[in-house]
Amino acid sequence: MWNITKVVATFSTREDCIAFAEKEGLILDNKLCRKHKTPMIPTLSGNNTVGSFRCRRGSCRSLPAVSRAKGTWFENAKIPLPQIFYLMFAYASHWCQTEVRKNSFIAILSTATICDWYSYCREAVVLYQIDHEEAVGKIGGPGKVVQIDESKFGKRKYNKGRRVEGHWVLGMVEDGSEDLKLTVCPENVRSAEVLIPIIKKHVAEGSIICTDYWRAYNCLSDHGYEHRRVNQSDPENPFVAPDGTHTQRIESQWRVIKRFFLKDNFSNQQNFADLII
Structure with a gap:
């Protein structure tokens, strides 16, 4: 210890x-x-x-x-x-x-030195999570619900190895499971050509996938998934559709991650914005 x-x-x-x-x-x-x-x-x-x-x-x-x-x-x-x-x-x-x-x-x-190295360590944690997810296998399956969303990770100071600098990260979580899948979108692109292969790699066919209305998800039903959507532009209830479909779980996961990062970044909104957006 x-x-x-x-x-x-x-x-x-x-x-x-x-x-x-x-x-x-x-x-x-x-x-x-x-x-x-x-x-x-x-x-x-x-x-x-x-x-x-x-x-x-x-x-x-x-x-x-x-x-x-x-x-x-x-x-x-x-x-x-x-x-x-x-x-x-x-x-x-x-x-x-x-x-x-x-x-x-x-x-x-100095404050700058502490923030720089804390950001560096955070990125290492994210990359470790990404590199070690495959051993868990696919999430979801027939009748199981998987919520999917994206969030953007920001900059860090040092140029070392693979970076999450300004990259979109795709998050996938199965209802009733603690297994959160995180994958960096290649070339910082969120098109169907990029997102669908990532989803197929991590989510089993037959799953019920809940997403927002991002157009890249429109063809999910053509790949063996049941696709349900939530209008996050709805001012009354942005995370729950009239039929009960929701993305609250994945949204709450992003909030937990961001609160954790914010705590370690000394509640400095400017530095935090550089890390995760």
């Missing part, structure tokens, strides 16, 4: 952080030179976080070092490693900004 005492003891220096990152596979502990096919030498120079690899043989001596952070969680990071690991722990502990500053064993962290 991690606590602040263990965090201080484990990540007090840059060298301690690098050793932990190597042990946990967060960075490579060795790399071969492409030219000489021999192990390169790790060095703390050439990169402010986890250092670099450098080959000392022949003409390679004059070449730039290869960053150990490239393609990792630490790529493009601008703060010291102890601060990074501390902020990761603070995010996982759901600490607010005041708690982050109060418990810090390092230099005082």
Whole structure:
């Protein structure tokens, strides 16, 4: 079990952080030179976080070092490693900004730094959820109701790996189930050509699918689904149709996610709008 005492003891220096990152596979502990096919030498120079690899043989001596952070969680990071690991722990502990500053064993962290790294951690959580959904299998089935809707996720500061920057995310949830499917819409497109294959991948045929009136859903009945719709432009009751069809479950799921993100973002509406719209 991690606590602040263990965090201080484990990540007090840059060298301690690098050793932990190597042990946990967060960075490579060795790399071969492409030219000489021999192990390169790790060095703390050439990169402010986890250092670099450098080959000392022949003409390679004059070449730039290869960053150990490239393609990792630490790529493009601008703060010291102890601060990074501390902020990761603070995010996982759901600490607010005041708690982050109060418990810090390092230099005082700015609001911008805390918000940037909390946003970075949130994106990692979303991507992990997306990457590990397939093992659960399809939701729904004959006679079962699945509610579907989209919400837009916003920006983060650092450019690392796959991003949810300005992308629409499709949410699918089965009535009576806690399994929420989240999938990023490729190329930020919400057309039928994009959404229908995603739905077929995650929702079993024969399901009763409830959506709003977005035109991309109009052909769902042609793909083995019973399609029911809710007019969300209805000022009297935007989430329940006259026949009782509703999308309240998926809408409430978005609200829960947004409240969670808002809490971690210190009720800062401007920063929150950058994360999820």
